[in-house]
Amino acid sequence: MATVAHQISAAQAAREIAAGRLTSETLVRACLSRITERDAHVQAWAFLDHDLAIAQARACDRSPRRGPLHGVPIGVKDVIDTADMPTAYNSPIYANHQPRADAACVAAVRRAGAVIMGKTETTEFANNHPARTRNPHNLGHTPGGSSSGSAAAVADYMVPLAFGTQTGGSTIRPSAFCGVVGYKPTFNTINRAGLKIVAESLDTIGLHARTVEDVALLAAAASGRPMPEFGRRGGAPRVGLYRTPHWDKTDEATRNLIAEVADRLRRAGWSVVDADLPPQAVAVYDANSTIMQYEEAASFGWEYDNHAGLLSEDLRARIERGRATSRAQYERAIDVVLEVGAMFVDAFRSVDVLLTPSAPGEAPFGLTSTGNSLFNRNWTTLGLPCVTLPAGLGPRGLPLGVQWVGPYRGDRELLLAVDAAAKVLAR
């Protein structure tokens, strides 16, 4: 058991610990060994204190079960505050910054018994300027971003769970590139107090794990939502295949993968139909950019006015575009979101879940870009729940994911549908 403890799922670990067959200390030490072995290459961790992690594990082992994550380690993206670990947002402006309090989501999982393993690498302020993290499947490739370290750490078996965030495509994209399950819940599912705000209309705390059950478990602990009943099966969900207005930006492997997944579901008796939306739905992509830039210009006002020289050129330019955006343009973008949101309410009348690409293709080569959020930022902007599921390999042998999207607050049914789909695809 102990030798492969770092590979088991969070749900299994919690069960083993609750049954007295595994200690939190054994599990945490196995994860730390894996990190020691691998992190010089992967560089997923911004802050890690072995003694602090082990001390938390021992405290769990000494105390009665506190909750559903008792003794289970979790990585926390370094834009989320921790009272006992520095939080630097991958910006020299905040080097060694030590928050006074835990973010709400960190406090919630501590209450559920989790061990806060350490802080995972993020792009600068969860924007575009890359983290040093590498894709564990091929160190020459980006792991995606902005939750680069969270996705890579989970993919590389350093930790079974991690918090990320998503303002454009920051949870789903790195999860797809690293071959893990990524879940961006419905907007306003997990409380954001203690998150370094990027764009408050968009920022969403996301989750990385290696199974659908695990992201659901973490979401339940962090949000107070009940756990979906994965054991109980209903009828197969009705799937809408949504190619998006940007289908031409996908590579052949991605298009083939989507077709193959649809085909295998159909052969398993599922209904898979094409989901078409009015062409005006394309406006939501530009709306995301407008909203993000406008809100970032406000939220990073202090950093820009006092430390512009310590910001990346990319972020500086984005803030400047935001300052050049008028309030009227911003409000028009919000109106577009409401209009397109209504189209998706209609779309979900005839299907339960949408099947759509997680990314244009595999993780790009190199570390200078974290890839494209084109297949994610529309969902973030609409506030709809999304899950990416690893479903194959691309031409260079890197993971490919497919994305599943549910209606507003339909997270429970979405997670059940993706879990069922994963079981069909695993046959």
Added chain:
Amino acid sequence: MATVAHQISAAQAAREIAAGRLTSETLVRACLSRITERDAHVQAWAFLDHDLAIAQARACDRSPRRGPLHGVPIGVKDVIDTADMPTAYNSPIYANHQPRADAACVAAVRRAGAVIMGKTETTEFANNHPARTRNPHNLGHTPGGSSSGSAAAVADYMVPLAFGTQTGGSTIRPSAFCGVVGYKPTFNTINRAGLKIVAESLDTIGLHARTVEDVALLAAAASGRPMPEFGRRGGAPRVGLYRTPHWDKTDEATRNLIAEVADRLRRAGWSVVDADLPPQAVAVYDANSTIMQYEEAASFGWEYDNHAGLLSEDLRARIERGRATSRAQYERAIDVVLEVGAMFVDAFRSVDVLLTPSAPGEAPFGLTSTGNSLFNRNWTTLGLPCVTLPAGLGPRGLPLGVQWVGPYRGDRELLLAVDAAAKVLAR
């Protein structure tokens, strides 16, 4: 000029400074003198450093005009971060806490040239446990809360402008009790980065000043919205008199005041009709409590789990009620808000603005309670813009306000309507 500088409005001060007829240093020194004279009694300030305020004023006087608030002092509620002043949320848990960055709204007004005068007293974490601040009109009475120091400082001519916040009734109520103009904009008008989060679906940055023009000026600088054209008059707005489901909780003076205001507007040729809403609209009040408690239980998770003994009994109990609230109850409350919100969309088809009480009556006697948010929390929950206007005195000689409410994002028309009403009432 200089001897009464602390009494002039922010807009007038900005014009005098721009014209070279007043220096920021003279203005700031006049305000500091007023504070020195009065604050031992009123106790509006949580942090004040004369030298720091004067240094900012001198920097303004030396530099070209930076923006519409150039040289004008402003108070900042002590739940809003400042990089150069401690921010303690009126909680011993955060004694001497020094944030790294300015909140977005502070950075915005600094960019517009404002002098950050100091931090104003707040109830504990902008909740119910009172600040030490007293009502400047009668020191035996509460100034209201939670933005107690902001409202009192503006009312007592210590500063022409102040930032507050509102999650229930925290801007409008103290403004009414202290006899100043209070303005809670449409939800998502002023960026909240750097605000200590109470309830993220409700928290709104609010504004205190002594004129409608001044709250509009501050909102424009803080939000990037254009300034309404107060000079240009259109037709009189159509007013709906909305007694709310809690009319029986108002005192006689308040009911008479509302009737008198309606009467004077009618005599000036305005249309004032009764605004009736379906009885189900009453559900929004309970929805506010449910949402606030549920979200506070999350956002104050760290404080409760680590420092419960340093929280007030009131806040501790609220967090415990939040923890006992299920996610399903919380989501039902959000549904209620959407349903009642649709009723108000209908209500605003036939009127431009609602006239309604700002509070049940005068500021209550004593400092153990900051009064009742019953006439405010519905509007906060619905995200609608509100302005309170001083309009008379109650039986004990304390100020009474009347509240004006506009449709979603109808802030410009609302401010123009309230300014026009103020001019009618001043005749």
